[in-house]
Amino acid sequence: MSDRARSFGVMAEAYERFRPGYPAALFDLVTAYAGQPIRTALEIGAGTGKATRLFAERGVAVTATEPDGAMLAELRKHVPARVRTVQAAFEDLRxxxxxxxxxxxxxxxxxxPESRWSRMAALVEPGGVFASFGGPIRLADPSVQEAVRAARAPFLDSDEIPSPDGTPEGHDMQWPGTELQGSEWFTGVQQSVIERHLTMSARDYVGQLSTISAYLVLPASEREQVFSQIMRVLPETVEIDADITVHLARRRSE
Structure with missing residues (x-):
């Protein structure tokens, strides 16, 4: 696991406070794809349980797995008691x-990436569903976006995670759909986008930045400087584009 992957636990409370949750439309999309009620689910890298709540509060029996103890402790404060929690990385699940x-x-x-899909296939019922969803939180106003980019530039070229397989952003099928299409274990790959537009205060926007791995791995002094520089160029409130890209696939029957 990389330093960036390990960086979240120290910010568990901020992650819970500043990261947006997931809308009901996401649950509806996954359920429609499944074609029947979903009774059991396993979540990989559950964090503080933002997505756990979406499914658990709608009657799904969720097992939430998360390698970081601090994140898992925060999750347990916010999810229904019936959610089963397991402290484990995906690669440690048997x-x-x-x-x-x-x-x-x-x-x-x-x-x-080397064992991702074989491990995933071992966890999904034949005919069951795999889902991956997420997306960057971006400033909607190009001029504000550029001011923040310039403020960040001495410390970071970019704060986004590049496509793991190098798929260009404008490509019709984005990662992980690209990998799923080549997988022997999954079929029926579908990509959808749920549009989401948010308004938040400048302070909450910087709070959200403080949970992003690119900033978390900076030395503390640099992190404070970059957040201070960004705060200086932000208006009091900011408009955010936070679209959720959803990839769905079905486990082939055995």
């Missing part, structure tokens, strides 16, 4: 129980 749905919310890119 095949055994299978689930109608296995999903990752802005976490799949931290998993090992």
């Amino acid at each position: 095949p055994g129980e299978r689930y109608a749905l296995v999903y990752a919310a802005a976490a799949l890119h931290w998993t090992n």
Whole structure:
């Protein structure tokens, strides 16, 4: 696991406070794809449980897995008591129980690419569903976006995670759909986008930046400087584009 992947636990409370949750439309999309009620689900890299809540509060029996103890402790404060929690990285999960749905919310890119799909296939029931969803939070106003880019530039070229397989941003099928299309274990790959527009205060926007791995791995002094520089160029409130890209696939029957 990379330093960036390990960086979140120290910010568990901020992650819970500043990262937006997931809309009901996402649950509806996954359920429609499944074609039947989803009774059991396994979440990979559950963080503080933003996506766990979406499914658990709608009657799905969720097992939430997360390698970081601080994140898992924060999750347990916010999810229904019936959610089962397991402290484990994806690579440490042992095949055994299978689930109608296995999903990752802005976490799949931290998993090992060499064994990702064989491990995933071992966890999904034949005919069951795999889902991955997430997306960057971007400033909607190009002039504000440029001011923030310039303020960040002495410290970071970019704060986004590049496509793990190098797929260009404008390509019709984005990662991980590109990998799923080549997988022997999954079929029916579908990509959808749920549009999401938010308004937040400048302070909350910087709070959200403080949970992003690119900033978390900076030395503390640089992190303080870059957030101070960004705050200086932000208006009091900012408009955000936070579209959710959803990839769905079905486990081939055995």
